[in-house]
Amino acid sequence: MPVSKATLTRIQEVAARYPSKQSAIIPALWAVQHEQGYVTEAAMGEIAQALQLPPSLIEATASFYSMFLTRPEGRHDVVICVNAPCMLRGADEMKDYLQRALGVRDGQTTSDGAITWHSTIECLGVCGGAPMMQVDHQFEENLTPERIDAIIDRLRKQPAIHGAAATPAATDPKKPQAVPPVKGEKVRSGAEGARARGKRSQA
């Protein structure tokens, strides 16, 4: 599936807000993921072309960040935090409940393709509302089994939130103010970096 013209144009606009076009890699990956739900190798190639950078550079950056998906998942993404602050408020019990309610293991997608879920020790920055989970772009706090049931019900009926409409204005500057490019800009090779960090690629 080729990246849409609108997204490619947006990527160019974002790039104008940085003195180095490499800075647009992460916003570009977001723009593509919001349009398509994940970022394929081919899409990375298109980003590379749009930014006139070697494709290896896009891949090297993308693989470091755990939120970029490289393959399709369920229509909705559910992440439950089980780090210590959440554990102290019953996150493990909620996680068990979620797993039973969805009937698939950590990291998997329900058979109807509605929900992919996983637990995480990456604190999601909402410890005060624990137990909590992230549902697509929203935080659901103070979870109870009843609330989890209601959320799952809602998600099973709801279409995916990914798509052109989901792209935040962050990547849509109306009046981009160009910044002068840096002279002698350093371009990094993809081989740099000790290891890939993508959580799904580890699994």
Add this chain to the structure above:
Amino acid sequence: MGIKRVLTKDFATENLRQVSVYERTGGYTGFKKALEMQPDDLVELVKKSGLRGRGGAGFPTGNKWSFVPKNAPRPTYLLCNADESEPGTFKDRVIIEKDPHLLIEGMIISAFAIGSCPMAYIYIRGEFYYGATVLDAALEEARAKGFLGKGIFGSSFDFDITVHRGAGAYICGEETGLIESVEGHRGQPRVKPPFPAVVGVFGGPTVVNNVETLACVPFIINKGAEWFKSFGTPKNTGPKLYCVSGSVKKPGVYEFPMGMNLKELIYDHCGGITGDRKLKAVIPGGASAPMLTADEIDLPLNFDAVMKAGSMLGSAGIIVLDESVCIVDAVWRLAKFFAHESCGQCTPCREGTNWMESVLDRLERGEGRPQDADLLLDMSDNIGGKSLCALGDAAIGPVISSVKKFRDEYLHHVTHKSCLPETKRYRRLDMAVAAH
């Protein structure tokens, strides 16, 4: 309650996110006042206020600004650190979502004070999608008002702000990891020196400040350094947000002056311990901060006092653990977090954090060995101070302190192959927890 709120005073105001409402509460007056002043005087004022960074290290903000060289060959950049990923920390998101213009105003003033700064970036963690949209909407309004753009209010000051979303990496909260990430690279910290104030993002001098730090700036300009110093003690000044999580009846973000008493905060304001159980330990400054025991908490929460007590105020993420919590389980999760988030550049941190996690894991599983407690201390010794960035040191904070303060509980895991009888078994061993 008679407590003067500053940062959160208008949070209950409806539609505070709209620029017109924000202006009605007195917003953007600090900005207008600042534009009439000399940048150097602004830096001096912030220095005098005693403002110290709220991102973790407590570094004096005015001093940081004054390290930026004048007439550097490249533009200076301001980076707002909104990565907020330290377990137990959830204050910056509240400012961003409730009062985005406060942050924006603080950033405009700061950029003007620092000088030759054409653009600032707000590095917001990828999960804060909603926060990013709130900021974008607010920025659009600020541009329409002429608070951002070319020749702001008829001055020669050109300045704009861009929201840069992260994508899931704690290490991008470290200032040089953040710089790498803004440049579009993997978020791997740089060797310091050179410090960012001299060579940072895009090769220019760079100031990295936390959201809450920048949010303090408009008040300092408006009300003066002396007023700011009326909160707290001479070396620890200003209003402060405290994030309280874990075993308390009323968790949440609380604003009090710097130096709030930890015991009072937990018992008088957060409703005490869940189920009226006994307090076991408190982590006062986010996951990186060493633990305090129940009898160490009669303590003012300011940078110096908490450090003197052997821990750190850090991001003021206060994690409360009650008697039903297994210390090994809690520390294992924190260790797993650091192992997962290590960027992998330096061997002691990459290997050490993983080893620590697996030793804690086997202890919790009842497969621990008698020497494991000492082994953990020994490993900590080999990570601390031997890594490139502060993540290595952060990772050992909870481990060392818990082994030293709860050694009996560690030993119980070895001799009885199980947790203390009074602790709840949070962890289900039949299932891989947090495989991701």
